[in-house]
Each structure stands twice: as structure tokens, then as C-alpha cells.
Amino acid sequence: MSAGKTTIQLAVVGCGYWGKNLVRNFAQLKALRWLCDKNEIALQAQAQLYPEISVTQDFDEILKNPEIQAVVLATPAAMHYAQVKQAILSGKDVFVEKPLALHYKEGQELVELARSRGSILMVGHILEYHPAVTLLKDLVQRRELGNLLYIYSNRLNLGKVRQEENILWSFAPHDIAVISSLIGSEPTVVTASGGTYLQSGIADVTVTNLVFEQEVRAHIFVSWLHPYKEQKLVVIGDRKMAVFDDMAKEGKLKIYDKGIEWEGGLPIPRQTAETTLFLEEKEPLRLECQHFLECVATRQQPLTDGQSALKVLKILEASERSLQKGGLAVSLDEVEKSALA
Template structure:
């Protein structure tokens, strides 16, 4: 039998889960505090609409996808696993490390699957990039940097760092296989008390360096992860079309008579099998439910991401208009 899944939270990203799960043939119910919204999706997708308070006790729901404002994720995930449900929790899994640790511990105690929605880990271009790194095609990785920039979305609880960075941090952690030993963050709030752009600087063991830049007040859209190795450099650019999403640059740098020299070569584009990351993520979740294996993006990884976010979060004041008195 296929598992019967419910989606709690019928907002923008929850609606994507709803439609994708329907396509996979496992959508059983939807739930939202906005009853009319849930009933609208239930009618559209031919499934049940269940009140949030009634959802956890339903015997006909095997697993729940949580796509809520992040301040509710840990509490609802804990309720779900204690009620015997497997869960996929959208990012960020919580707003504090302690809350995330409690939710993950509850899942382990209950023997339930706990997966986190770091969806870009399931992007075919990233999976191919990871395979190149693992095969030594880039040599020893020395530096990783990511840019995730654009205009919006604006949240009441999430700033640019916590909203945009989890995906990139998950990918960086997957490539490095370890946590940073040093994290330094900086950011600024232009609209209200939440930062609208942020930088993270990270130092990993073996002196591998990482840098992350996020912004929700940028005039153009950028979704780029760059990995610099001793043999080659690779760029995963999700704004590019499929045939150009993953590029490898085999530049050469050497010393000649005490001076540095280099040759800049044109990129070679790596063939990437097309596929929707969200579909692949949910297929992975269904496979974990079936086999009881640990997800690739499990609760422990989510805690590592939160530790970096917490270490890189710094207090900042809103920029004041220069005409204001000091």
C-alpha cells in the first residue's frame, strides 16, 4: 500500500507540495487554519480537508508534510512524530537549535522518519556536482561560495539569512562533509528589524573556506554555487537553462620564475538529467517511509544548519535616513 500523506500548511510552498504529492498518487488530505483555503485545495485535488487539531489523531494519515511559518515547525513536528506520523518539515526546521534538537529527539524516540526540506540537495545539477567532487574531478576543494539573491519574499519572522541560506548551507555541508570550526556573519536591515541581506564567512577543517551571500533586496536574481578545487572549478547556476546549469572550468595557475601565471579556459558544460527537485525530494521521502532508512537531509543535518545560522546571526540596527539627527 502507498502511504497516505497530508500537507499541513496550504500557503505558497505548501501548495507546491500538495500538487506534487497528488501527482505521485499519495495525497490523502490537506490542512490549514484557513478552513476555506484548505477546502479549496481539497476540492481542487480531490482529497480530504482536515482541521489542524484533528490531523494528528487520524489513523488514515501515515505521514505529514509541514509547510508552516518556521516558528511553528518544531512544535508541530514533535506532535506529529509522537502521534506516530513520519514527517517532512520545511526549512528552517526551527528558530532555535534547542527546539530543533527536541523535535529530532522526539522523532528518534518514536521511531519515526524525520526529514527536512532542503530541496536543492535533490537537484540533478547539484547531485552531479557532488559526484564530481567525490570522484576527485576538482581535486582538493579549497573554497566554496554561494550567492542567493533576488527581490522578496518578505516574512514577519524570517530574515534574509534564515529564509534563503538553509538550502546553500545544506549543499555546502554535503560537499565538505563536516561543520565549520569558525563562523562570522554580518547583515543589515533596510526595511524593518529583520536583515534584508547577509554574509556568512566560514572556516572548515583543513583551512577550507566558505562564503555565503543572501539578499532579498537585489534588483536581479542569482542562484549560484561555486566550488574551487586544486584541479578545476565548478559552478552550479540554477538561473541558467538545463544545458548550462553545471559548468566546469579547468583553469591552470602556476609559478614561472617567481611570478604567478595562469590560463583561463572556456567552461565545459556537464550533461545533467532534467528533473524537478521537489518531486525527487518527495520521492526520496516516500522511499524512506517504505524502507525506514535515514533521509539524506535528516534532522541531524538540519541541526547543523541551524548551528551555523545561529552563529552567523548578529544584532543590527535599521539603517537610519541620513537626514535624521544623530
């Protein structure tokens, strides 16, 4: 489906910090028909840029409009569950920014509701659409790196400090989604620890450790209280290593033909070539928005559908439980069992 010929009509709900980027992309893709935000200042700021688009401060008006086929939600995370549920019950397809919900049990309900209603449910795990991540997944699947040993990611910045969610829920979903996808399974157990410095009860810094089968491990360091911005993912295999540095202007993905070889019973570092891989110059958000429109048009399941987002949500909830327990290990089975209670 070409970007200029889509007949999908959708509404973007939430025109603020991130929502305005979705507004821009869906407007350029000729699918945007309505804007909705309770904040009149944010709404009018976008309305001035797109005067041909209808606007409202009433979410119910969007839900009741039969011409609107899909709803894009860029609202606070605490509102996701209720708004996604309302939209699906109103017969709309839904794109919602991460996380899908704030509780695994709520996420399960939304996924089942979308399935039973035949609705497209897609969650905005944008890194899954980054050309570097797409290429990295291909390399891992073709075993270019050999057997995976461990992965670590840093997602650090100074701000934007949120008041409705902690840093774990704000930053870590991106890395959890990519790491789980690269490894091809979910962890058996997680631990998370962190620090609260700015607002009572809201962690500003967390380190999450994930243990997968075959002792593959990953850790995720996130902070919005940091002197510089860093978004880096390092993947270590027993043959080669890869680094995805999203802050690099050029050469975002590098492959290092480095490792450890044993000679005479001693470990000897192997230092050879470094390769910078060619990437398409495409905006990940544009690719994500195009994918949603294609899924709405063809009824295919999105790459980041509700089921995949539910796996991320399970890991997030287990991490949050560990965080609240002072870093004690929490199994994913524990989260699943509590959802059945």
C-alpha cells in the same frame, strides 16, 4: 518503489506559497489524502484543484486520524518545532520544510524524539536533491576539482519578504546545507553581517563567512532586496572550478579547467577548456517527495534527515549570533555549549 504504487497516506499541512507545490507533487505521486490550513482561502484554492482530497482547518484532526501515516509541514518556521513534536508524538512520520526549528536545542530535542519513537524525520533542504548538486558532489568526492579552496554562493531576489524570519533563515539554509555537504564537515567558526532596511529588527541582506579545517572557506550572500534573481554556487579547487547557476535555462552546471600554475616562481593563470555537463531533466522537488515516500515505506534514513538538518541549524544559530553581535566571530562550540545549559 514506483510513484504510482505507493500505499502511503499523508496530509500536507500548509497550502500557501510553497505548500501548494508540495500538494501538487504528493497528489501526482498518489499519496495525498488530506489538506490542512487555517487559512480557508488557501485551503479551498487547493481543494478545488483536488476535489477528491479531504480538507480540514484543524491540525488536531490530522494528528488523531489513524489512517494518516505521514505529515508534511509547510507552515511558518516559528511553528515547526511544536508541530513536528506533536506529529511525532502522534505516531506520524514527518517531512518538514526548512529550518527544522529556530533554535539548535529544540532541533536536538526533535531529532532525539524521532529516534526514540522510530519516526522518519526529513527536512526539506531541496537543493540536496537537485541533479546538478548530486553530480557536483560526485565530482568533488572523486577529486575532479582537486583540493577544495573556497566556495561562494549568491541567493538573491526581490521578495518574497517575510515578517516572521529574516533573510538569513529564509534563504541561507539551502546554501549552508549544500556547502557543508560538499566540504564534508562543519565550519569551526562563522561570522555574519547584514543590513535592515524594510522592517525593524529583520535583516534583508546578510553575508555569512564560514571557516572550515585546512583553511577551506565559504561565503554566502543572500538578499530579498535585489534588482534581479540570482541563484549561483561557485566551487574553487586547486585543479578545476565549478559553477552551478540554477537560473540558467540550459547548462546549469559548468566545469572550468582553470587555475594557477607556478613558473619561475611566478603565478601564471591557466586558461583552458569549459565543459557543460549533462543533467537529468527532473524536478528537484519531485525527487525530494519521492525520496520521502521511499523512506517512509522502507524505514531508511533520509538524505536530509534530522541529524543533517541539525548541523545546518547549528550553523544558522551561530550565524544569527554573529549577526546580533555586529559581525563578531562565533564558534560552533559556543552553540553546542549553550544548548547544554
